[in-house]
Amino acid sequence: MSKLTPVLSAHWDEKDSFTIEAYTRHGGYAASKKALAMDPDAVIQMVKDSGLRGRGGAGFPTGMKWGFIPQGDNKEHYLVVNADESEPGTCKDTPLLMANPHVLIEGCIIACHAIRAKRAFIYIRGEVTHVVRRVNAAIADAYKAGHLGNGIDVTLHIGAGAYICGEETALLDSLEGFRGQPRLRPPFPAIAGLYARPTVVNNVESIASVPAIIANGAEWYQSFGTEKSKGMTLYSLSGHVNNPGQFEAPLGITLREILELAGGIRTGHTLKFWTPGGSSTPIFTDAHLDTPLDYEGVSAAGSMLGTKALQIFDETTCVVRAVLRWTEFYKHESCGKCTPCREGTWWLVQILRDLENGTGTEADLDKLLDLCDNIMGRSFCALGDGATSPITSSIKYFRDEYIAHLTNGGCPFDPVKSTLFAGALNS
């Protein structure tokens, strides 16, 4: 039996999978019809029972989040879908929305019903023109078909290039027309979110998982996954592998299993390090090949499941270069609000550059770690924490490689060897 369990991705291989025709052909919008006939609290209970946890990185139980919305408060409630997929390595929501935007819209309808919201916003990053087209067209078609506009509305909001807007409160500020900087909590979005109204913010994959749960039942969903990490999810495999791509599998699958499916590490090479859930999650090495990729398993091994963005790097990759580049990313994307993240990333980049160039000293490594200690847990939001993860984890596993840059007077690696077209260039 296959280790893979395509549910979200079940019909992506049909040419017209993104159309309302294809979606309805496979039973689309039946789940929302079923849910709308249910008591909203029963829908919330069903999602709670399913064990679905947030797929945006934090893994918070989705049904519980919905249950936080005050009822009978005579205020507007909002659902906001976080489609600002920007965490390095993360590439699941984008193909999902390109191949099947309707599953998200149906999920929105169900979630809105459950939390007594009349309106959902889908906040999609701005750098994906064609995905925007697909989602916009799908919304229009859903209106035409009467799925939307009868008490539940969905509005597409398009970002403009800011990683921080993936942070839910920054996303809300951005959606309200401000600079996308995180808000002070409390109040939490469930109490005062969008326009200071009770708001649920969920990741695309979380909401898209809901129709299948409603259609097949909580027990069905529960039957996949591990004890505390239920259901199936999209694992995104990228980097130095023979066959990168999306793998929808029950939570708890291991990288070794996925790599076997994907034809292994790039032929002739070996695994050096990898991220389990994007660049903000501490890196793993080949010692972690059998770590169950569920929330608990990855956490126990010292990292986070995050967005299940499995970025694979083989032995040709310089870890210092990789970490420097991620750190430059965090510096570029720091929103500027708090000191540790804004100023810290500025100096981390400089120190890492010196280390990569071989102009640093061994003392710089300690300085780097101490700066990370002054950023981690001191910043306003998790972006600062994320910026330290690659640094501290890479020094933990590859301190010698950092030192080698110093003794070598520069980077000992040939960057050409790690490129996809290394063979072509060499020949």
Next chain:
Amino acid sequence: MSTAVLNEDVMRSIIARYPRSRSAIMPLLHYVQAISGYVTNEGIEKISELLEIETAEVSAVATFYTQYKRKPVGEYHIGVCTNTLCAVMGGDAIFAALKDHLGIENDGVTADGKVSLEHIECNAACDYAPVVMANWEFYDNQTVESAKSLVDAARAGNPPAPTRGPNRLVTYKEASAVLAGLDDGLAREGVQAGEPTLLGLKLSKEGK
């Protein structure tokens, strides 16, 4: 520079999407880029007027987001992903080659105004690395050569279609209109997914 005029009716229709007008600031800024190719002072002032907020509040937002440009970019704005994974897999080489090939630096525009270049952060297509974006359309699995021919064709006015996108590459202004939420009728064009997206599904069907 464009002399095209901001259409107040369109702008008001964008504002009408939201329960509170200020939320429209981002699509309105995209719309200004759709008309002028970048965020002009005229655009900032018009948005300030329509949303009844200060110009400073508009420019505060406009300068926060990377996609809003305060000076003109090319008709085809090329973004090379140089975040770690793409960089390692060839993005760095592609970016260096394009700079050299076009004779411009990061954020530069070719003299003919056709092509501008920017190194970009992760664009959520890591399984297609290395990735190049043109007007925020996907060009997957790029090489130095493919990227060079992309920009050459763009300068000649006949860029190839995106890997995952419509049948033709729209201009920067046209793409900006899409990002402003305006329909260009191209949603049905192009593939529903590339091979990597379908890999797991395919393997599953093969029983693996």
Next chain:
Amino acid sequence: MTTTQESAVAVEMITVVIDGFEVSVPKGTLVIRAAEKLGIQIPRFCDHPLLDPVGACRQCLVDIEINGRAFPKPQASCTIPVEPNMIVKTQLTSPVADKAQKGVMELLLGNHPLDCPVCDKGGECPLQNQAMSNGHAQTRLDGYKRLFEKPINISSQVLLDRERCVLCARCTRFSDQIASDPFITLNERGALQQVGIYEKDPFKSYFSGNTVQICPVGALTGASYRFRARPFDLVSTPSACEHCASGCDMRTDVRRGKTLRRLAGDDPSVNEEWNCDKGRWAFKYVTATDRLTQPLVRNSAGELVTASWPEALAAAAAGLKGKRAAVLTGGRVTLEDAYGYSKFARVALGTNDIDYRARITSDEEREFLAAFVAGSSTTYRDIDSADHVLLVAFEPEEESPIVFLRLNKNFKKRGLKVTAVATKQSIAMDKLKADFIKVAPLSEPAAVANIALTGKSIILVGERASESAGLFSAVAALAAKTGAKVGYIPRRAGERGALEAGALGTVLPGGRPVSDAAARVDIAAAWGVENIPTQPGRSSSDILAALTRSELDAVVVGGVDAHDLPESSAALAALKKAFVVSLEIAPSSVTAVADVVLPVAAVTEKSGSFLNWEGRARGFDAAVADSLHRSDVRILSMLADALGNPISLASVSAAAREFSQLGKWDGARISFTPVSATSSPAVSGDQAILTSWRRLLDMGTLQRGEDNLAGTRRPTVAVISPKRANQIGISSGQQLRISNSHGSITIPVLVEDIHDDAVWIPRNSFASQALVALEAAHGQVVTVVKA
């Protein structure tokens, strides 16, 4: 320090332990402030008690546990309210908090320039101070620093050195949350984030100076103080603002006899920690080169020539002796000086002919003042608890900016409902989302009559109500009908004090009615004189008319500019005819026609007190210790001696002591006789009814020489309605000509929300001095055409 006794309200107290010490604080108190109560100073930058918590700088991290459960990481003490069973460990007892704070400090200093030796903030800089107390001695960050072009002017009076900025966002939050002027914002992102303006719109906020004051580094500086002094060279004196009746607590910093800057003081009951830019930056008039330093006496050739004090006093006494003389005091004198004028009129001149109102006045207003305002106490705190505030003939931001800030605070924090009866929409009304009851000039009374108020409402009425007959009567009637409280807000700082001091024809000190025999006996006894004149005095306009008709011969004038008077040319002619003794700080339209000019001290050179619109006193000492100038009261006392009718007020403190001993009148006030309203004049064609008020920043004499301040004035525009603009065929920005038989004003037009019959112009702005050019201000018919 002036405080009002607050009625005790039961507040839930919470006890927490900080660094091993227990402290009980009201529920909702932030940890950082609970620590202050114990004298534990947690370092901070973004935190400001009057701004919403933001938690941005992360300097104030402390370890917290609640009910035995510790937060996994240090928390920003500026964002967390105390809770029961909370244990806080600051840098003093937690190595983790100490390291976290030192780590943040290192990062803040990393990109901060080492230019303290040339930075204006040096010596009073929170960054400098806290780097010493909570930072490492050495930096480990030796790469390249962030650089910016320096400095940039964000307005003509505020400069920004971006590389010094620590991005605490106090300035931007102040501008947005307190002033509702979000003209400065955070721009860009990440390490490049910076404070800035939109390139074409400078930081033209009336309150911009507060951002300079609360900047915790030297990033924002005021053009007038930049590179002028070191804080340790300055002598600071608590002072009271002389610019309006808001009543701000201030601090005046002087170096070697010269005021170099003024700062907002901290009075939670009044200005909190804010002030307006006029209060902060208009003080050069004191050191203007044309200050009067010597007495002047008009010689036989008709020229004013320098004289000695004895000569001048003798000449003044000779000119006043046996004459029918009156007193005009202007609205800027201190309480003590006003008391001096009040007593001088009654004792030295034997008359009740005194009026402090050097402006458009009415007898209706004078009755209103005597009946309802003298001795009354509507306060800022009343605004804090009001259910509804009605603004009548009062534009708060222009005419009493701290009242505006208080209204705005209540609007923002609790949605205070504000209604304005006015001829024209204003920026403040817009900010306050005020319900705008639009009326034609002179039609205000009818509109006021219909406003629904309650006993918890406040009516704030400005002195301009005297310009619409029946308006004070309508306010009095509305207050009587609804139980709403009335706050009368004059524009000038000295007016309320002058009223209480009795510098008004119908009022004796302490609010005693002249018409009340017992009140007169009170005062006569206290002053040791036979009696107080029984005849109620003339108003300022009647005094001028009497001078014109030779029913009066002489007048003692203190701080009056004829151009503030309704018929200025007639007023000047009247003064020219009379024997005039002028007490002034600088040459003016009155000194030009005076017979004796006696130089007096400016506010920073003397002690005294002002009563603000609430009637709240704020005393101050001389900020400039060694000034040779004397306060008005001392000169009046000398003049009274020369007249042989001593008033025995040899010093400001003597005047203050005597006034306070008199106490307040506890007898009946005069009864108020309502005045009926007149209707607005009918206009047609090119005619419009003029309406105007003063801008905060304008051609006021106390703003002389302040070019940087003047650069942030609101533009001079004439306002007409869209309908009229359509009729005239004019659009915003084009020139409009407003004229009458006296003259004309031609300025750009702004098409805005104003009554169709009206045209508004600034009353005393550059190119638009209504009382000079048109001798009209409100309610008169003018001709309005496209220029």
